[in-house]
Amino acid sequence: MGPGGGFPHGDWERDIQGISDWLVTEALGRVQVRPLLAGFCDSLNAAGLPIVRAISALSTLHPMYVAHTYTYVRGQGNVTSDIPHGAHNTDAWQRSPLKPMFDNDMTECRYDLTDPKQVAPYPLLAEAQGLGGTDYLGILTPFQSDEELPDGVQHLDGLMTSWVTDREGGFSAKHLRALRRLVPRLALAAKMAKREETALNIVTAYMGRDAGCRVLSGQIKLGDGEVIPSVIWYSDMRNSTELCEVLDHADYLAALNQYFACSAGAVMEAGGEVLRFVGDAVLAIFPIGDGGYSPEEACAKALEAAWRAEAKLVEANALRRDGGLMELDFGLGLHVGEVMYGNIGVPARVEFSVTGPAANEVARLEGLTKETGHRVVVSSRFSDNLDLPWRSLGMYRLRGVAEEQEIFAPPSAH
Structure with missing residues (x-):
């Protein structure tokens, strides 16, 4: 899964544009997040932006879960897991490298995985380091503006992603520009997939899966x-x-x-x-x-x-x-x-x-x-x-x- 038409072409700008066009095409179709993330990461690697691990957490409307996570490891495909309601109170979240981003109302965070002082507080960074990771970038793409959110709630709905490269020296300037350009398009495709999933979750919870599928x-x-x-x-x-x-x-x-x-x-x-x-x-x-x-x-x-x-x-x-x-x-x-x-x-x-x-x-x-x-x-x-x-x-x-x-x-x- 990924851009067609002879991709990669060996031309950086052309390949990044190809990934961008592919994401928009996926958003217009019946997209599923798991193969979407795998295809996106494989395409980045093929284009010359080395991603050794990526994690995406997509918020959802479900009676049991607040979000679904999708973890990609290069050469191993990806796995999914569910984040239950109340997970923000767990030790895992308290020790997440993304938590400071939320606490400080930011949409991006970055860690140098070659710096022991930056890695030490966060087990996830140590895991990324163990994969050969050298640089970590976290990006939050909200689906709502602050004006649309209830009082006291920050970024209730959106896609949270983290990207780890094993490139010596970490992400280059052009790598960062590409990720900042492409991740919102990835979020758009994920949002469309989420809408279909949310509709199915709602009708399944209130009607049962078979009846809900018939209605949809x-x-x-x-x-x-x-x-x-x-x-x-x-x-x-x-x-x-x-x-x-x-x-x-x-x-x-x-x-x-x-x-x-x-x-x-x-x-x-x-x-x-x-x-x-x-x-x-x-x-x-x-x-x-x-x-x-x-x-x-x-x-x-x-x-x-x-x-x-x-x-x-x-x-x-x-x-x-x-x-x-x-x-x-x-x-x-x-x-x-x-x-x-x-x-x-x-x-x-x-x-x-x-x-x-x-x-x-x-x-x-x-x-x-x-x-x-x-x-x-x-x-x-x-x-x-x-x-x-x-x-x-x-x-x-x-x-x-x-x-x-x-x-x-x-x-x-x-």
């Missing part, structure tokens, strides 16, 4: 969707009214999120798609067919998630007992059927979800968990897909369904 690909109008066969999961927290009455708002939300960690968390770990949180209920699917699982695989994954949810519940309740808190419980129904997977609502406010008789039936099925005294119950359509020692709970008529159905309880987890 254009399924946004009321009625857009398709009929798909799925295993349908519907779980509901028990005694939620009692919990709501005895707990204050914050403690109730904490309990609710603990339950969701057990139920929805288990679904996601098993490869399912959480579609909605309906009050204190979880609606999820394990798609069958194109792009999904076989019926047997989908049922096996859903049952694995059910067992995992019960195991998580045991762990959560142990912690709650230790804290003198009321224990949690839930009921779960598992069913197989065709559902309408798409946008419902009104033209100006739509929601991506599943509808149809099978979706209604699984909610009715979950209601039988209290009546039967079993936390997990499944329909015969579900149990027929797995050769297991199911326990029949008898024939039941689900509300709104004409025919009686045989209901089963699954065996315990192995």
Whole structure:
């Protein structure tokens, strides 16, 4: 990945212009940051600007991470890592060579890696020195002006980069001019990649990955969707009214999120798609067919998630007992059927979800968990897909369904 057209040409100005043009072209396409950084660094090396290591930290809008980092080492490619929220309080940041740049509201810093006094306070500089580094340049390219930032926040959104050369004597004057010219263009391309990633992060967090990808690909109008066969999961927290009455708002939300960690968390770990949180209920699917699982695989994954949810519940309740808190419980129904997977609502406010008789039936099925005294119950359509020692709970008529159905309880987890 990098400039084409016979690059490098052996002409410094022409090669730097070629890298600049390539960055703009990448910004206009569907760019990804990791190969972009690798291609940029390889191109600099080919043009005669030796880069032995480069690190880019790109801020992101994500519920768990404040930024993604991309580390390039010449001859080794690059690796990525995530910076969690609150990382500015860690020892690693306190000892970062870039911290003084932030503290002094600067956009550039430089260290002579041949000077032991400059290297000593910063472990990252010692690592760069170990790669043969002679010079270090840090550049911050903000995506917002100071006027656009909230009071007390500096450079909330942007690309932070560091560049290490192993050239004897460090970066030359023309090397520094080239980096100062090109890094903003690199930041532009990274910003465009970030916008796509941010959109995906948001829709994934609020809608689930599959539904979010469908929306981003254009399924946004009321009625857009398709009929798909799925295993349908519907779980509901028990005694939620009692919990709501005895707990204050914050403690109730904490309990609710603990339950969701057990139920929805288990679904996601098993490869399912959480579609909605309906009050204190979880609606999820394990798609069958194109792009999904076989019926047997989908049922096996859903049952694995059910067992995992019960195991998580045991762990959560142990912690709650230790804290003198009321224990949690839930009921779960598992069913197989065709559902309408798409946008419902009104033209100006739509929601991506599943509808149809099978979706209604699984909610009715979950209601039988209290009546039967079993936390997990499944329909015969579900149990027929797995050769297991199911326990029949008898024939039941689900509300709104004409025919009686045989209901089963699954065996315990192995």
